[in-house]
Amino acid sequence: MIANRHRMQKIGRRLIIFLGFIFLIVGYVMAYLKGLPLLEQARASKDWPVTTGEVLASDVQSHRSSNSNSSTYSAHVVYRYQVQDKNYEAKTVWFGSDVSTSDRSLAQNTIKKYPIQQSVTVYYDPQHPETAVLEPGVFKTTWFYYLFGWVFLGTGILMTGIPLFSSFFRLFMKSGPIETANFAE
Template identity: 40%
Template sequence: MKKRPSILGTLIFAAVFFIAGLMTYKHITKPIAEEAEASKDWPTVQGTVTHAELTKSRDNDGNDMYSANIRYNYVVDGNSFNSSNIKTVDGSTSMKSSVKKTLKKYAKGTKVAVHYDPEFPNTAVLETGTSFLFGLLLKLPLLFCAVSVLMVFSLFKRLLFG
């Protein structure tokens, strides 16, 4: 006879799963998504790329990872700033060709449109918003919440209908 998990154990596991998903979304991924979305409405000034190079590193599995190391200067209300943010969330990739494309777009000396946070002008990006796939990734913690709700529904269904 197959032993089923206890009701209390299932409820505790579902609650922990739900709370972990909700807290991760609320305190980590939601603020990232909100800043990325807000960047679409930030004012724009012209800036100049002062540094552009390909950076190579290794991930935990020893795979080569690449990122674009770009720095640019810009002026807001007479104050000079510099930044290295391409997007609100930058990262590395295993696709070297993608990074080379970015470096070509933002070569040293290139004039660029810099989108800056009007409340904190030292915060700036070259590309606003986020990609569709990254947007989905930011919603992943909500999947934990959904799974926990399904676990509870499944438990009640089993209790009510056998």
């Protein structure tokens, strides 16, 4: 009975550590491969050159999950602009505007600002002119991927760190106390 309980604890500990590593990987991808570059682009966009563009599409998109009765909404704005006689199309209103929320009014307010065929000021990346934004800078939603990634990272650190630390502690306690040199003699 005790051996079976010990075996189940060992399996449970390994499962928690495995899931912790999954959380670490997902958190790293969200925070550092998606969130941090988004924040860096948003900060840099304030200094990008500008050109004039035209709104081609502007509507609210509804997203309904299969396991929920609720919907989330996002503004879908497509605009065309020209840099050095080359035409580009982009969809980014601000960095982080692709985050869907349950508040439909946020998406509606965004599309009201950008009706179809309206002339707009477009900020574009001089090294990559295909990357553009209508509203430069960092907004609350720009932080979403970075902060959400850190939620996963923190959970993963706890899920892997606590069992690993306790395993090392038990291993240390089994080996006996550390003998110290007595320099007083």
